[in-house]
Amino acid sequence: xxxVGLFWITGDxxxxxxxxxAEERCLRVTSDGVQARGPAGVRSWPWTSLRSAVxxxxxxxxxxxxxxxxxxxxxxxxxxxxxxxxxxEPPQMYLVLETADGTEEVQVSAAAExxxxxxxxxxxxxxxxxxxxxxxxxxxxxxxRDHSGGTPRPPERExxxxxxxxx
Numbered sequence: 716x717x718x719v720g721l722f723w724i725t726g727d728x729x730x731x732x733x734x735x736x737a738e739e740r741c742l743r744v745t746s747d748g749v750q751a752r753g754p755a756g757v758r759s760w761p762w763t764s765l766r767s768a769v770x771x772x773x774x775x776x777x778x779x780x781x782x783x784x785x786x787x788x789x790x791x792x793x794x795x796x797x798x799x800x801x802x803x804e805p806p807q808m809y810l811v812l813e814t815a816d817g818t819e820e821v822q823v824s825a826a827a828e829x830x831x832x833x834x835x836x837x838x839x840x841x842x843x844x845x846x847x848x849x850x851x852x853x854x855x856x857x858x859x860r861d862h863s864g865g866t867p868r869p870p871e872r873e874x875x876x877x878x879x880x881x882x
Contacts (some may be wrong), residue, residue: 717859718826720838720876721770721808722749726860727854731810731842732823733772742810742823744852745844749812751821754785758821767812768846769839773827774806809881837876853877 716725716734728743729808735741735752743750746763749768805824812819830838844850858875867875 716850716852717862717864719855719872720834720841721773721826721830722838722841723826723853724855724859724862724877726856729855729859730826732808733805735828736824736838742821744842746851746853749810749821751810760812760814760819762846764814766847767811768813769811770808770835770842772806772808773835773838774808774825774827775832775835776829825841831873834869834876837873837880841880847858850879850882854882 716723721731722744723732723734725734728734729745731742731744731749733741738754740753741751743752745859748759748763748765750760751758805826806828807822808825810821810823812821841850843853866872
């Protein structure tokens with residue numbers, strides 16, 4: 716298993732953010748679309764039903780947050796600190812899905828304390844390519860099956876994202 720950009724990659728699955736937690740909550744990206752598993756069950760959005768899919772509030776190196784969910788993320792951090800977790804909870808981000816019926820937001824735990832701004836931009840571009848059908852998450856799972864060295868360093872992650880987004 717390895718983190719590359721905003722994705723957690725195994726030999727079987729690609730997740731936005733962290734892999735499934737102890738309660739099996741996760742956000743999985745497949746060739747067919749996006750699947751969210753949580754307390755309310757499993758929800759799915761086929762790529763063909765989506766107009767856009769964008770990650771917001773991803774933690775950026777240097778402490779900034781991307782997207783329009785900054786205030787919500789700050790408030791959540793304050794509440795987390797006030798609850799005694801002391802910052803042990805992972806940062807939260809949101810996958811915002813736009814459909815013909817409106818917008819859905821799916822909260823997901825980040826897999827890292829922060830990402831480089833380039834990783835975030837490349838991850839967003841790759842997510843858009845999945846939506847367009849010009850890239851396939853199976854490319855990432857194939858890499859995950861062949862890769863056993865853990866999470867690559869930032870320059871290597873950026874190079875992988877660039878390769879996958881341009882393939």
